[in-house]
Amino acid sequence: MTGYDTIVIGAGHNGLVCATYLAKTGQRVLLLEAADTVGGLAADREFHPGFHAPVAHTLSHFSSKVARDLDLQRHGFNPGSSELPLVGVGNGEPVVVHDGKISGVSAKDQRAYLDYHGLLCRFAAVLEPFWLKTMPRIGSNSIGEVMTFAKLGLDLRRLGKKDMGEFLRIAALPMRDLVDEHFDNEQLKAMLCWDGLIGSKMAPRSPNSAVLALLYRLSGEMHGGHAIPSGGVSSLVSSLMASAENAGVDIRVSSEVSRIRIDSDKERQRATGVHLANGESFAADRVVSAIDAQRTFVNLVGVEHLDIGFTNRIRRIRSDGYVGKLHLALNALPEFRGVDRPDGRIIITPNMDAIEFAFDDAKYGNASAEPVMEVVIPSAADSSLAPDRQHVLSAHVMYIPYKARDGWTGAARDEVRDRAIDTIVKYSNGLRDQIVASEFLTPADIEATYHVSGGHWHHGDFAMDQMLMMRPTYEAAQYNSPIAGLHLCSAACHPGGDLTGLAGHNAAKELLR
Amino acid sequence: MSRYDAIVIGAGHNGLTNAAYLAKAGLNVVVVEKNEYIGGAAVTRELHEGWHYSNCSYVCSMMRQALHRDLDLGRHGLILVPYLGTVNFGNGNDRLIAYHDADAWSNELKRHSTHDADAMHRLEADLTRYSQLIRKTLLRTPPEPTSMRPRDIREFLYLAQQFWKLGEREIYEYIRFFTMSAADFLDDYFENDLVKAAMASPGIIGTALGVYSPGSAYILLHHVMGDVDGSIGAWGLARGGMGAISKALASACQEYGGEIRTNAGVQKIVVNGGKTTGVVLENGDELSARIVVSNLDARRTFTNIMEKDDLPDGIYEKAKNFKIRGSSGKVNIALSGIPTFTHLPENRYINRGGQTFSGSMETMERAYDCWKHGRWSGDPFIESVIPSAWDPTVAPPGKHWMSNFIQYCPPELADGPWTPEKRDAFGQTVVDKIERYSPGFKDLIVHMEVRTPHDIENEIGLTEGNIFQGELTIDQLFFNRPFPGYGQYRMPVKNLYMCGSSTHPGGGVSSACGANAAREILIDLKRPNTVPEDDFYDE
Amino acid sequence: MSDLSQTDPFSGERPKLSPFHPRLEVLNVRDTWSVWNGYKFADCYYDAEYEYFCIRNTCGTYDICPMQKYEISGPDAEAMVNRMVTRDVRKLGRNRVAYTVWCTDEGRIIDDGTVFKLASDRFMVVCGSSCVAWLRKASYGFSNVTVKDVSDELAALSLQGPTSCAVLKKMGLQGIENAKPFNIQHFPYHGDTLMVSRTGFTGELGYELWVKRDLALTMWDDVYAAGEDYGIQPYGETATDMARLEAGFIMPYVDFTEALKTVHFEHDQTPYELNLGWLVDLDKPHFSGKQALMEEKKNGPKWRLLRLEIDGNWPAYESNVYDSESCNQDIGYVTSAMWSPAVKSNIALAMVRSEFLDGEIWAEIYKSKDLRPYRRMSKCTIRKKPFWTAARARSTPPADF
Secondary structure, three states: OOEEEEEEEOOEHHHHHHHHHHHHOOOOEEEEOOOOOOEHHHOOOEEEOOEEOOOOOOEOOOOHHHHHHOOOOOOOOOOOOOOOOEEEEOOOOOEEEEOOEEEOOOHHHHHHHHHHHHHHHHHHHHHHHHHOOOOOOOOOOOHHHHHHHHHHHHHHHHOOHHHHHHHHHHOOOOHHHHHHHHOOOHHHHHHHHHHHHOOOOOOOOOOOOHHHHHHHHOOOOOOOOOEOOOOOOHHHHHHHHHHHHHHOOEEEOOOOEEEEEEEEOOOOEEEEEEEEOOOOEEEEEEEEEOOOHHHHHHHHHOHHHOOHHHHHHHHOOOOOOOEEEEEEEEOOOOOOOOOOOOOOEEEEOOOHHHHHHHHHHHHOOOOOOOOEEEEEOHHHHOHHHOOOOOEEEEEEEEOOOOOOOOOOOHHHHHHHHHHHHHHHHOOOOOHHHHEEEEEEEOHHHHHHHHOOHHHOOOOOOOOHHHOHHHOOOHHHOOOOOOOEOEEEOOOOOOOOOOOOOHHHHHHHHHHOO | OEEEEEEEEOOEHHHHHHHHHHHHOOOOEEEEOOOOOOEOOOOOEEEEOOEEEOOOOOOEOOOOHHHHHHOOOOOOOOOEEEOOOOEEEEOOOOEEEOOOOHHHHHHHHHHHOHHHHHHHHHHHHHHHHHHHHHHHHHOOOOOOOOOOOHHHHHHHHHHHHHHHOOOHHHHHHHHHHHHOEHHHHHHOOOOOHHHHHHHHHHHOOOOOOOOOOEOHHHHHHHHHOOEEOOEEOOOEEEOOOOHHHHHHHHHHHHHOOOEEEOOOOEEEEEEEOOEEEEEEEOOOOEEEEEEEEEOOOHHHHHHOOOOHHHOOOOHHHHHHHOOOOOOEEEEEEEEOOOOOOOOOOOOOOHHHOEEEEEEOHHHHHHHHHHHHOOOOOOOOEEEEEOHHHOOOOOOOOOOEEEEEEEEOOOOOOOOOOOOHHHHHHHHHHHHHHHHHHOOOOHHHEEEEEEEOHHHHHHHHOOHHHOOOOOOOOHHHOHHHOOOOOOOOOEOOOEOEEEOOOOOOOOOOOOOHHHHHHHHHHHHHOOOOOOOOOOOOOOO | OOOOOOOOOOHHHOOEOOOOHHHHHHHOOOOEEEEEOOEEEEEEOOOHHHHHHHHHHOEEEEEOOOOEEEEEEOOOHHHHHHHHEOOOHHHOOOOEEEEEEEEOOOOOEEEEEEEEEEEOOEEEEEEOOOOHHHHHHHHOOOOOOEEEEOOOOEEEEEEEOOOHHHHHHHOOOOOHHHOOOOEEEEEEEOOEEEEEEOOOOOOOOEEEEEEEHHHHHHHHHHHHHHHHHHOEEEOOHHHHHHHHHHHOOOOEOOOEOOHHHOOOOOOOOOOOOOOOHHHOOOOOOOOOOHHHHHHHHHHOOOEEEEEEEEOOOOOOOOOEEEOOOOOOOEEEEEEEEEEEOOOOEEEEEEEEEHHHOOOOEEEEEEEEEOOEEEEEEEEEEEEOOOOOOOHHHOOOOOOOO
16 A cells, blocks of 8 residues: 555546645645546547547636646646637527627617626626635634625625625526526527526526526636637646646546545544555545545445435435537538538527427436537637548537436437437538537436436536535535545535536645645 | 595505504505405405305415404404315325324325325424524515615524524525425425325415426425414415405404595506605596505506606516516316215315315426416316315305316417417316316316416406416515515605515415515604514414 | 225224234223324223333233334345444344434434344334334445335234233243343244344333234234233333333433424434433444534533432423522423332433533422412432332343242
8 A cells, every 4th residue: 555645536627626736735646537538527538530529518617726826828728719609599590699799689689788798797706706715614603704705795785786686686597587687589598598507407497596507607717708728628638637747646547446445533534545446555644536426425435434414415416417418520510500600609499498398308307309409519629629621519418317217228319319410400401411420428328437426517406505505515515524534626516517627726725724 | 636644556465454554553544446346366256146256365374373363353254264184186096185183194194105204204394494484584574685774784683593593404404495496305305206296286386487496495385384373384264265354454454444445446656756646546536645555566566557757767677577477277166066086085074175186296397388388288286175165155055166276377378369268278177187086076067267367467456367476486585575675665666665465475365565564664654663573483 | 005995984094003903992991092103002991000000010011013113134234224323233142132312413313212133134123203214314325225114014012010021931932031131032933933022111021022913913812811810901101101201211202302303403302411322332333423422422411311309299290490499590391200109209301401410400390289270399309320120120030020
């Protein structure tokens, strides 16, 4: 057995970020990854020879602080590429939002969009410091922690009476009501819903959480814009890996952890290392889990080390994924009706009802009969992702339930894939003939491939009852756990999912306190 | 021109409560009502000879007992009779009978799942805990979050203290409960679908949400936090129908010197220089008053009987955006005898309670899906009760009347406007479903009244027939009700107040909105407060 | 799921009947019934005081069919049970029984009950009210464990009193006299097995008999035939309550509330508060509530359940207790109280705030004389030991009477 200061389980981006921060302070850090490459859902995936696409296909609010602290630019990360247009495709003329401008809608909606975006960005700015903070545990009487909330209250109040009141109202609105209040154009409304909903079990009419998810995504310097860095999203992973190695992190891939070692003394149980599936063991002063909470506690710690109520709170985290992933290898750049160049995020849905009805299928365990999706051609931004003059189409398809009513089979998966392709073909005439190869990942496939419970992007729905100091549950919301020396740094923790690096950053900060 | 201290628009139960308290404080009050009868949605009407329908609201549990006592409604003729258990009809022959007796209820649950029988104890304790907390807010004015006034800060501290007393774990459970869907919330308790469906059904009544929609767990609580004589979750019938509540309130109001004018619809609230000075009636009469109190919903108040120009910027739009969605229908049926239900014992106690035709969680959710598509479900959720089994005053001896509340009924149909034929077809769907559980039911029907959202609106003025005068979602609850900045009953025009269910604490025949509004008015008029602040808490 | 009977329209809401009911019905001369866990259950059969003295003087039987019984089996059964309860069941020998409690994460008692170790991978948990939902939660995460509710499959009869061993011997249960307290013995019985545990809730010599439901009446008849000459008598809830209070045993919903059914914050109790610290094994591997209980042990419980002997002869039913005769400070409340026939003393259990344990304790007692209420302040004395114990309850082999 070799001794480390810290073992980080899971080399997803949050694991890489956390490990690097710790190593930079001189800790001996071991980062273990079950797959044969690092990066998790952001890792490069060659789904057909020469064709590459990670599950997470764009970057939006990756923390600039993390990028700076870890010197990612020097390690090859170049986020500086321009913002992708957001394109809404449906029944009528496409609507395009790009660099704060909007086309394809009435002048009234154009003005309304500026107000809407401005208002949400103001709210997002107030919340932004929160995403970089450890949430206080209610009941601990530290003044500093109570002040975290007092400060949010004051910041909100500083927006003015009207905005503050409005914030307290819209924070719980369903996306549908929010956009209905501002816009007339159905296409615009539908595409603006998207960023509030994606990844969670929510539809436009679902109250209470979507606006908060949207505000989370509007934080950061891109203000909700998305981009594909040069070299693709996986360049973020490679730069994180380079930064980690540079800091001295010992990274081992193909090293699946089977058990976290727990020792007990008179006072507490303590995590003292890990056992690997291959029989190896490593000892460390502490273990940090960058994987989801259910796997961490139920599979790796074992319920016998945990209280029953706590275990139940972990069990009931809603973390069934509802997003499927379609990858197409294409022999040419596809064309979308009415779209000049398919270099944006193309939201395929005619209106909010289409999203709602697609969701209605999924809530009973059926894949949407008429799926809605976000399509990106990453190879249009970075030609290295596909062979010369060929292209990759990457699509997030909603809603594909993790638990299919009749179970997932190969045939069921193919059917859903075909349905998704049929939907795209409606807007992209020649596409069918351009397809060289295809791949569809259901949430069940994502779970199996990437070791995330439920195949859920965010390790748990981004819902009001699973946020802030309730993420993943109140006893483990400060990047710690009931087991001494066992910490969490994944999207299962505050502030949640997406490629942000924030959970990894916050956890490292907490560990180094 | 008549001159009053206060004009209350709308003789619904909150308007009458408000007027009663203002009159009690010595004000010269008039309540103006557009219909020839009072009561709004708390009404009893003889729509078929010998049958007296409570044709809108039909049961009562939220009436604040402090107000009931304080206004001496018992002496004014009101008696609320709790009714015994409800039968929940599942799909097929599955039945879950909510026996009143705790042991019988537990055995009945065990028949479905021993696990759920055990879990029900925890749910009951949890709902009691949640109810006790929320009930403390019902007769209090919500604090304004943007305000630094000592009163608002004090009120926030009071609430924080109540919240704190739950203990750490329950604070989080409470937040969960407040924001989750009824389905997700109940998943932590139960395994049996019919048990879940039975417990989830209060979460959809009156709302444009489904059992799977986040926020429906709170609506569930809104329906179970009421009580009859301290037994939380129990429901009662008013002897003489729901109109008996309005009658008693009217009688109290008149005894204090308040005046009630029927056939007196308001055409317009008069505003001069940013202040209201009275109302103009539809018949052209002008009434002037120091203050005007609207018991109409927020949408109707600001968009129907006020001029956009009389309102500060943005209020008209807020009222337009106020969510007051039609989602419910009502079918009132006169019966020549008591219906019997298959696979139910001929037990005279359980046949007299309520009947809930919920089917399953999925049946209820699919009914909601239909509403979203602008049609009614062929397999709707129906909550029924046969008040005549308890109340000898509402139907001739041996005859019965059955109230059926249907979730969901869309206000607008996808295939064109409502017509009398479509309304009949909707009623037929409901009757067909009941017939499935009660063969021969149709033969008992003597008379039937079918009401769609706009029928309710046209008759009693509730926008889209929304029973709560506005959805009970977080964006429209507590200090957000009806809009941010106006949660304390004072409206954007000076001397104008609201006292209906569009204000805190929202829908239900509770009289709390009317009483709370009266309290704020009396504070503004610098009169001694005569409105009780505390209900009787079971602590 | 059986459909509701068409012959009795009220069958769905009548209490269920114990497998012993045909005999109980005949013996319940006073027709005094209440309901326990959905079962019709006797408060007393003939005379509560007589039945109490049978427990102390001859022997009596108590129908414990309504008790909830769960069989937990499989390779992970021991780990699962051990993680749920506060005692270390690994130390429990095969065919031994342990009284224990199980707690929430916060260390508050969900229920008390007994754990029967039937084999290294088979346990039976017996408790007073349903525990299915908690067992479901407690077994989540263990891959090799089965929890089965056998409450309605097993009939159980408690036989308590000085002559109880003699009765069982007469019944032909050879070697029963060698059973030590908390031992389990199995006897072949009509092609099946009769399980006898030396357990009870009376502080007396006593046994509990467990048999398949369809052998219930056969066993009853055998027990009563054997007990004929030993003063056997069925006893009900009232006599049980007297006996258990003298022995210092606590009763759910009387002396403590079950944590999961408690409405108000910390109105439930911890083992330390109930003087059950001896059930909490902080040296065993992790169990639910351990961390919270370690904290509590360090800081001391906020309340203590005291055994009180109270001046005078007025039972302190539902009394509040104070620090002085002048009621200066309310310091707690009585949970159970009675006049003890065995020790001729006015006894009670009371919850008292820990900070007042060293001072005086006074109970405020009301008593009605011909409907007119009188109030009295009575001084209380703390008793460290159970009010009443019988040496025979612990001796092996026990005497025949």
